[in-house]
Amino acid sequence: MTSLKADCSQCFGLCCAALPFSASADFAADKAAGTPCGNLRADFSCGIHARLRESGYRGCTVYDCFGAGQHVSQVLYGGTDWREAPGTASEMFAVFPVVRQLHELLRHLQEAEGMPAAAALRPVLAEHRSGIEALTRLAPPALVQVDVDARRREVGPLLGRASELARAAVRGRRRDRRGADLMGARLRGASLRGVSLRGACLIAADLAGADLRQADLLGADLRDAGLAGADLTGALFLTQPQLNAARGDAATRLPDGLLRPPHWS
Incomplete structure (x- = not known):
């Protein structure tokens, strides 16, 4: 089963390079998408990780990739980072947010599968989970074309049904x-x-x-x-x-x- 917990040690600093942010209460500076953060070290660690909030980067402390970072880095790109192979950078940065959204859907589906009250839904929940896991293993050019919103529309009502079953016993x-x-x-x-x-x-x-x-x-x-x-x-x-x-x-x-x-x- 796909790991949905972030392991930054196995990631190429993708959230620090692929994603944009603007100077605000959450970020101390502007950064364009695809431009590495100035705090990103050569080994892909964060130079101010221990003091992000004090340094004005509160937004970084509330982010979670649900394991997408290491999946893109180690599975889809076989451990070759975007600095070693600069030609892969733009594609890797485009794939990362897609995988992150798919992993979040997987996280919700896994939770719903574990709800005792929703046991009757487990076969269809597992079917959707397997289908989304298969999407995350597509070649990068195909992955960036995945319609994540369509997957949400398919999964949303099912998660809603699981929720109703789980909450039905609350008096x-x-x-x-x-x-x-x-x-x-x-x-x-x-x-x-x-x-x-x-x-x-x-x-x-x-x-x-x-x-x-x-x-x-x-x-x-x-x-x-x-x-x-x-x-x-x-x-x-x-x-x-x-x-x-x-x-x-x-x-x-x-x-x-x-x-x-x-x-x-």
């Missing part, structure tokens, strides 16, 4: 807030157990002490959301980048497999 569940604009909302201590917050805008929302157990957080924007003391046990489709973008503390309870970001108080 007293309140109405779903899928796609809701909750930017800056005061939800301190709110009972959101089993609620769908899929695609909701929760930027800077106050969710301190909120009950988010079994809540569906697929695609929810948690940038600067306050999660101090919140209970996210069993939250569905929550990813590490979402947590990294939020603000929690030592009392925030997390789902299995996710890590407490080091910048949380």
Whole structure:
């Protein structure tokens, strides 16, 4: 099964070279797509990795490639980096974001396959996962032509069905807030157990002490959301980048497999 955890030691610094960013609260400088970051070392490590936030590169600390970096570097390009073979650089940089998106879909499909309540869906979930894994092994010229949005449209309803099955047993569940604009909302201590917050805008929302157990957080924007003391046990489709973008503390309870970001108080 495809590894969906980033291993930067096996990557050619692709997120630091392929992707663009603009000077903002998240990045200290402008960088064009395909231009290596000035902090990228010759060995593809980051020269300021231990002090990214203090150096104005908060955006780097919330990014996760879901293992796409090492897949592109070691599987698709056989361990030959873009400095050794400059002619591959533009293609490699174009392939990387496509694989990253496909790996994120794989991550969600794997989670859905592991839901006991969605056991009846496992054959079709596995079929879609196998199909997307096959796409990630295509030759680079074919990979850059993959319609990722079409794959999302195929997989999205299936993940939604798995979510419904997993949340069906939550008693007293309140109405779903899928796609809701909750930017800056005061939800301190709110009972959101089993609620769908899929695609909701929760930027800077106050969710301190909120009950988010079994809540569906697929695609929810948690940038600067306050999660101090919140209970996210069993939250569905929550990813590490979402947590990294939020603000929690030592009392925030997390789902299995996710890590407490080091910048949380």
